[in-house]
Amino acid sequence: MTATLSARLLLALACVWPLAARCSEAWITPAEASGFRTTPSYGDTVDWLRRLAAAAPDRLRVETFGTSPEGRPMIVVIAARDGDLTPARARAAAKPIVLLQAGIHPGEIEGKDAGLMLLRDFAVTGRLPHLLDHAVLVFIPVYSVDGHENTGPYFRINQNGPQTMGFRGQSQYLNLNRDYVKADAPETRAWLGLWNTWRPDLLVDIHTTNGADYPYDLTWYAEDPHKLPPSIAAWQKAAYAGDVMPRYERMGHLASPYLEFRDGRDITKGIENFGSGPRFSTGYAAIRNRAGLLIETHMLKPYAVRVHGTYDVVRSVMAHVNADPAALLRASREADAWAASRVGNDVPVTFRQDPTPVTVTLKGYAFTQTPSEISGDLWVRYDPTVTKDYRIPSWANLLPDASAPVPAAWAIPPQWTVVIDRLDAHGIRYTRTAAAARVTVARDVLTHPKWAEKPFEGHHMLKDVDIATAREEVTLPAGTVIVRGDTAEAILALNLLDAHAPDSLLRWGYLDAIFEPKEYGEPRVVEALARKMLAADPSLKAAFEAKLKSDATFAASPRARLAFFFERSPWYTAQKVGDDPVLRLDARALDSLPLH
Incomplete structure (x- = not known):
């Protein structure tokens, strides 16, 4: 008999009645031991989980998937029956993969303590033996580990316990739940690697809300159907409102769809959509063609109530997945096929209130x-x-607003490494040109940019810009990256690369250099140029005089008056200021390229 088998047999014997109570006491979680007054440190959390995994190695595995900026290991727990603890085993067993994450905002930490209880009751106490009959759970107990360890009693003034709480930002003062697309943080890069390894079918993200006071234990949010592949929208509608939340309420709780009040001073004025997008967890799941569920326990409920509420809502989610695993797997497959079929179609990237x-x-x-x-x-x-x-x-409810076209392919010249780096981080597949090629492309020409006055998540975002599309013949250098539009990553690529998309790299400011002319004219030289242009073009003269009359600020600025002429001259247009470096190819151009 092996040592592992002996240990498991002893554990099983120890748990047989009448010693079951002692077994339960042996696996009490740190939060339970404190009466839910406190939550354990990251080190204590990891130690407890490693001990639990050692007691049930056929059901639990603890892995490290990254390192925080301050050098802490980022751990994930894989939970499954029958040893299906790898992506290959999960897929071979036709089990949906559910990614459950806690502590992306570490002050909102009930997901961690509920997760410890769930894993224990699945793996060793026998309270939830069927939790994972037909699914695999990938559980991140603390996503923002540095923020979790930056703990104190004064971080969440709105919240009722625990005694000390982690800090909303990670150690570089980034909010990880705004970083999914731009992927600045090391934690986000690690998370994206985990996502691409497991390719989950459902993301559940646990938070604690702020806002009004009300009786609900929790509120929940799912992306609007217009933001989703049709199969995912249908699955979410049937799952959440149709089954998960009614079951949760039958467990003795009260739940509501997310409550974003129009006026926090007067709840009777109604609610609206809080405006999730790809920078948020469920918004990112949507552009990866996957289901997502945001859970928000209520800040003013005691911590014990919030932890138990989280425990029960995750139980309810898993019960739904277990009851019909094929439905979720089918929704994921159909969503990928839908995304790969969008070439030649416009896809909404911004949404407006109904x-x-x-x-x-x-x-x-x-x-x-x-x-x-x-x-x-x-x-x-x-x-x-x-x-x-x-x-x-x-x-x-939302309605589609601005849309962007899905081309046969996007082309990114090799010098734009900041873009290519993000493609790599997100796991977007691409090829490269083997030699230079002359092709006709569609390019967005961007004018009148306006940036936010204050920084947001380390960036001054491009708030507004005029977008016009031009077709032109260009030479793509050897090594140009080609991202095809007929793949499952097409919607992700669109939101990363297109100028219309609100979380694109352009909007986050990574391409700001294209708005900066590098050559300029001395005032005395432009004075002479302006006179030649006025003499040659009466319509330009009329436009200049009209602007002098209508715009007092312009009229009072010698620099602006000279710029009026310089920016309409070939000396300026030759610099291609505002030309988006991300190009769109049609099928004919794509087929003509020499690719590796």
């Missing part, structure tokens, strides 16, 4: 609004002893 609200019932508390001599605004106070149902308008 102007027609629907009426919903909000289970809330009575509240008062008192004029405040401190803020000069209204001071809102809720009375949790008085429950009240409100009929309120909801503008949570």
Whole structure:
């Protein structure tokens, strides 16, 4: 008998009645041991999980998938029956893969402590023996490990426990739940590697909300159907509202779709969509053609209530997946096929509020609004002893707004390494040209850029720009990267590369250099140039005089007046200021390329 088998037999014997109570005590989690007053350190969390995995090696595996900026290992726990603890084994067994993550905002940490309890009850105590009959769970107990260890009592003023909480940003002061597309943080790069290794079918992201007070234990959010492949939209609708949340409420809880109030001072004015996009977890899952679910426990509920609520909602999610694993796998396959079929179609990349609200019932508390001599605004106070149902308008539904075309391929010249680096980080497949090639391409020409005044996540974002498309003949150098549009990564590539996409590399400021002319004219030289241009073009003269009359700021600026002429001259246009380096190819151009 091997040592491992002996250890497992002893553990099994130790858990047989009447010693079952002692077994449960042996696997009490640190949060349970404290009565949910505290949450364990990262080191204690990892130690506990490694001990648990050692007790059930056929059901649990602890792996390191990255290193934080401060040098801490980023761990993930794989949980499954029958030893299906690798991506290959999971796929061979036709088991959907669920990625459950906690602590992307480490002050919102109930997902970690609920996850420890779930793994224990699946692997060793026998309380949840069927949790993973037909699925594999990939569990990140703490995503932002440096933020988790930057702990203190004063980080979440809105929240009721635990005694100390982690910090919202990681050690480089980045919010990881805004970093999915731009992938600045080492943690995001590690996470993307994990995603590309496992290719999960469902992402569940655990948070704690801020906002109003109400009776709900948690609220939940799924991306609007217009943002999703049709098969994923259909699966999510049937899963969440149709099964997961009703089952969760039958467990004794109260849940609501996410509540983003239009006016935090007056909940009766209604709710709206909070505007998730690819920079967020569920928004990123959407552009990877996968289902996503955001869980927000309620900040003012005691920590024990929030942990147990998370435990139960994950149980409910897994029950739905287990009941029909083929449905989720089929939705993923169909979503990939849908994404690969979009060549020649425009795909929405921005969304607007549906102007027609629907009426919903909000289970809330009575509240008062008192004029405040401190803020000069209204001071809102809720009375949790008085429950009240409100009929309120909801503008949570979205409609497509700006769209972008999916070409036969995108071409990125090899010098644009910042773009190619992000393709690599996201696992987007590409080939390269083996030799220089002359082809006709579509290029976006970008004018009148406007940047945000304040930094956001380390960037001054490009807020607005005029986009015009031009067709031109160019020479693509050898080594040009070619990303095909007929693959499962097409929607991801579109959101990363297209100028219309709000989380594209262009919008995050990685291509700002294209807006900077490098050659300029001395004022005395441009003075002479302007006179020649005015003499040669009466329409230019009329436009100049009209602008002098209509724009006092322009008229008062010698620099702007000279720029008016220089920027309309070949001396400026030859610099190709505002030419997007990301090019679009049609099928004929793609077929003509010499590719490796």
